[in-house]
Amino acid sequence: MALFWKRKKKEDFITLGLNDRTPVRTEGTPADTSNDTSAIEARVTAESNAPALEAPAALGAEPSAPITAAPVPVLEPAITGSAPSPAPVAPALLTPSAPVEVEQPLVERSTAINAASSAASSQTPIQTTPPARAVVPTRSPFATSSVLGLNRSMEELQAEEAALEAAYTARFRRAVERTRDTLSGRIDTIFQNRKQIDAALVDELEEALISADLGVTTTMEILDVVRRGIARKQIGDVEALKAAIKNEILGIFSKAEANGVKSELEVGSDTVPYVLMIVGVNGVGKTTTIGKLAQRIKAEGNDVLICAADTFRAAASDQLAIWAERTGVPLIQQKQGTDPAAVLFDSLKAAKSRRSDVLIVDTAGRLHNKAHLMAELEKMKRIAGREVPGAPHETLLVIDAVTGQNGLEQARQFLKTANVTGIVLTKLDGTAKGGIAVAIAKELNLPIRYVGIGERVDDLVVFDPQQYADGLFG
Numbered sequence: 001m002a003l004f005w006k007r008k009k010k011e012d013f014i015t016l017g018l019n020d021r022t023p024v025r026t027e028g029t030p031a032d033t034s035n036d037t038s039a040i041e042a043r044v045t046a047e048s049n050a051p052a053l054e055a056p057a058a059l060g061a062e063p064s065a066p067i068t069a070a071p072v073p074v075l076e077p078a079i080t081g082s083a084p085s086p087a088p089v090a091p092a093l094l095t096p097s098a099p100v101e102v103e104q105p106l107v108e109r110s111t112a113i114n115a116a117s118s119a120a121s122s123q124t125p126i127q128t129t130p131p132a133r134a135v136v137p138t139r140s141p142f143a144t145s146s147v148l149g150l151n152r153s154m155e156e157l158q159a160e161e162a163a164l165e166a167a168y169t170a171r172f173r174r175a176v177e178r179t180r181d182t183l184s185g186r187i188d189t190i191f192q193n194r195k196q197i198d199a200a201l202v203d204e205l206e207e208a209l210i211s212a213d214l215g216v217t218t219t220m221e222i223l224d225v226v227r228r229g230i231a232r233k234q235i236g237d238v239e240a241l242k243a244a245i246k247n248e249i250l251g252i253f254s255k256a257e258a259n260g261v262k263s264e265l266e267v268g269s270d271t272v273p274y275v276l277m278i279v280g281v282n283g284v285g286k287t288t289t290i291g292k293l294a295q296r297i298k299a300e301g302n303d304v305l306i307c308a309a310d311t312f313r314a315a316a317s318d319q320l321a322i323w324a325e326r327t328g329v330p331l332i333q334q335k336q337g338t339d340p341a342a343v344l345f346d347s348l349k350a351a352k353s354r355r356s357d358v359l360i361v362d363t364a365g366r367l368h369n370k371a372h373l374m375a376e377l378e379k380m381k382r383i384a385g386r387e388v389p390g391a392p393h394e395t396l397l398v399i400d401a402v403t404g405q406n407g408l409e410q411a412r413q414f415l416k417t418a419n420v421t422g423i424v425l426t427k428l429d430g431t432a433k434g435g436i437a438v439a440i441a442k443e444l445n446l447p448i449r450y451v452g453i454g455e456r457v458d459d460l461v462v463f464d465p466q467q468y469a470d471g472l473f474g
């Protein structure tokens with residue numbers, strides 16, 4: 001299984017030797033901190049004069065949330081995160097006095113903004129993380145413990161990575177177990193006690209593929225190949241049949257990978273921050289995925305920042321703050337109702353001045369209506385591109401595997417406007433209809449980048465078509 005984030009490898013640090021991060025990130029736009037505060041304030045003030053919110057309309061099946069017609073508040077950035085690393089480190093090895101360069105600009109900026117805000121309003125309930133809390137495990141090569149593994153040999157690191165891969169592979173296989181039963185389990189049953197392959201067998205096969213949610217179009221395409229194989233006597237037993245189906249599935253994934261962004265390596269390593277925007281209807285697993293991604297990308301040795309641009313739902317920011325805290329990744333958030341584009345603008349500025357490697361942007365799954373949501377996403381993309389060339393570098397559409405074909409229909413709405421570059425398929429562990437991955441690749445013609453296999457922070461894997469096909473038929 002592939003590493004989570006390949007743009008900057010652990011070896012870079014090991015070869016360069018050190019905890020000094022400067023050599024590997026000298027490129028990119030110099031930090032523009034000169035008048036951050038005034039720029040952000042100007043922007044947010046302009047946005048606060050925006051027209052009042054319209055009445056909400058549901059997107060998808062769920063009822064819409066009530067709108068609080070509160071005026072857009074003044075900027076109150078709250079910075080959370082920088083909790084201890086997810087890898088447990090003995091307290092004795094933590095160095096409270098270690099330089100915490102990454103926190104400093106934000107704290108300073110936030111203080112400046114707070115001061116400006118206090119002038120306008122006497123009460124400023126600002127939630128900031130005191131710098132003293134920002135204790136990070138040391139990355140010194142002289143330490144006995146290092147998050148980058150500097151204290152361990154190459155062999156130890158390789159063995160550790162191999163063990164990790166094996167664990168993820170096993171977990172992925174478990175997640176697709178129910179789909180495997182629906183699909184290859186049923187194919188085995190179809191073949192049992194049959195002396196010859198006939199039309200009735202192909203009909204039963206059709207049923208099996210559709211019930212695993214491969215979709216009618218995909219199923220028909222696969223069965224055409226199967227029929228031809230049977231006619232040419234190339235398919236005579238269950239193994240040959242499974243191999244033919246597997247081959248077709250792999251062909252569909254490989255065709256889809258020609259579009260969108262297949263890998264983060266497609267973006268030059270001099271582009272920082274790498275901006276990842278996460279979109280999708282409500283409840284599909286966007287926020288959870290961001291938590292998981294942040295943790296894994298950070299674990300590969302990157303500086304990650306999260307932007308809480310879902311300002312529509314009251315609890316959205318709090319939920320993200322919990323993930324940020326849990327993964328030790330800083331978060332930029334503002335009050336509910338703030339223009340998401342303003343939060344993004346703020347986050348992009350912060351990411352640039354901190355020289356963050358990756359900025360992950362959470363977005364709303366639902367706004368007042370579908371058109372509004374799409375317009376908002378478009379605006380955010382425009383702002384991202386203006387601040388960081390080429391951003392967002394990836395726009396990942398999250399689809400809930402449990403919703404199957406319905407999810408696919410909703411996804412099409414996003415494809416029209418959001419310029420999606422890849423898919424995250426969540427909750428694969430919760431369904432026997434994991435064949436939806438094939439239907440997605442076939443019908444949306446985009447690469448599946450990641451797959452959610454549970455609710456825990458490490459329940460996300462890089463999608464590997466071969467592993468998926470092996471999981472279903474192996």
Ligand SMILES: Nc1nc2c(ncn2[C@@H]2O[C@H](COP(=O)(O)OP(=O)(O)OP(=O)(O)O)[C@@H](O)[C@H]2O)c(=O)[nH]1
Pocket residue numbers: 280281282283284285286287288289310313316364365366426427428429430451452453454455459
């Ligand atoms: N089993 C399982 N549950 C998941 C997975 N990913 C997310 N969930 C659960 O799905 C639910 C919704 O996840 P969220 O991350 O809040 O979804 P969201 O898209 O951010 O939702 P909104 O903010 O309302 O738009 C939560 O209960 C998650 O724990 C997964 O891969 N497997």
Ligand SMILES: [Mg+2]
Pocket residue numbers: 286287288310316362
């Ligand atoms: Mg969310």
